[in-house]
Amino acid sequence: MNRKLRIILCLGLAVSIFSSRLVAHHGAAAYDTDKKVTVKGTVTDWLWSNPHCILQLDATDDSGQVVHWVTETENPSSMIRNGWTKDSFKVGVEISVLLVPSKISGRTGRIVEVTFPDGHKLLGRGIAVTPAKPDESAKP
């Protein structure tokens, strides 16, 4: 993909902080569940695997630098129930990811939802877009 186009389409990093408490028992230890971050970028890899699926993307920050993000969902068996598949993401596609940032590693996070260019969304699990039941959170 044309790099200029990619940079234009990568609308950069938008950080918004919400006060709502999120429900994620693993996340309570590993994630800053008081924050949500929106990352707009280009998919560089989609790993459909246990223990959790991992979506990687490149975004562009305010200074024009490319920033690499590693984001996770839950395992494939759970994500299938939300309509995710091994073919959900293709490398090079521009997406917007709403995530909860990690406390222990920079530029990593737990996916709340992904928005595609045509507007359709894929919802994460275990993080409260809709109120999650205690047992619907993730491991490890």
Add this chain to the structure above:
Amino acid sequence: MLKKVRTRRKWAVLAYAELGRAAPRNPVAARAVLAALIFPLVLMFSPLVSVLAHSQERMAASPPGGGQGASPQSGAVQDQEETPQELDGWERPIIALPKDRKPAPAPRRDISGIWDPGLNGIGMLGAKAMPDDGKPEHQPPYTPLGLQMLAHAKPNSGTRAVLPGDTNDPVFKYGDPQGVPREDLYELRTIQIYLSPQNMAILYQFNKVWRVIWTDGRKLPENPEPRWFGYSVGKWVDDYTFVVETIGMNDVAWVDRIGRPHSADLRVEERFHRPDRDHLELTVTIDDPKMYTRPWVALDKLVFELQPPSFDVREMIWSPSQYEKYNKLMGITPSEKDTH
């Protein structure tokens, strides 16, 4: 409009008539007449043929009777209306269970079939009936030794959660088997139950683990060599309730996700109750006098729903190499020396 239809019909009649006149003296024309007559009939009846073929396919997907899988006696899901949704691993539409499925009585002494508890058996906070949520009523009746052993466990979930890189959970740190009873209390997903005259086998989705529960009348061993999954015997206590007793587990595994301990003296009771054709309830009771002052219920009537016999159970395996890759990508590393 009517005129157009009549004109087309007229042309069709004339065409058939012409072909009919030509047929006796021309074999090619004869075949054309035959084709012209049969083709519309095929078009007319193709929806019916499709329905019949689909019906045959469903019948082929159903196992024969005899208690293996979800037999017509135990299941009857295949008789319900089907609503294709997403694809299974075999790239076939997943048959959604009809919401208005009519209740039916459970078959007598049969819990075979494919049973799904949804996401209600994950057990992130430990035993579902006794979650580690800080409420005193959810604290099992630990003995002093039980509390001491609990303190050694470093789960990365619940009220005592450590960071993921610091856990000494034997399943995540070493790839140990879950064993009994943790197999029922953490990541309990779809199970398949098969019955034979001598035993019952349970196949678990998580990590593709299987167990055998003997029903041939044998006694539990008095001095068993320790096993991760112990020794299980089962019996019907009524026509719809099957009770499994398990002993002989090693003392390495945790009871559940949050590190509750057990000793080699552990006894586990699993009570499978089938209240109707489409549902199964599982209750698990823990009895370990070394670690707990009295027996306690760890799982209380967890509900499973019967799935169609052709249901594809997806692979869900915790692999050490995939876990290592996951940790590396997510930047998860130990922050201190573990003491496991």
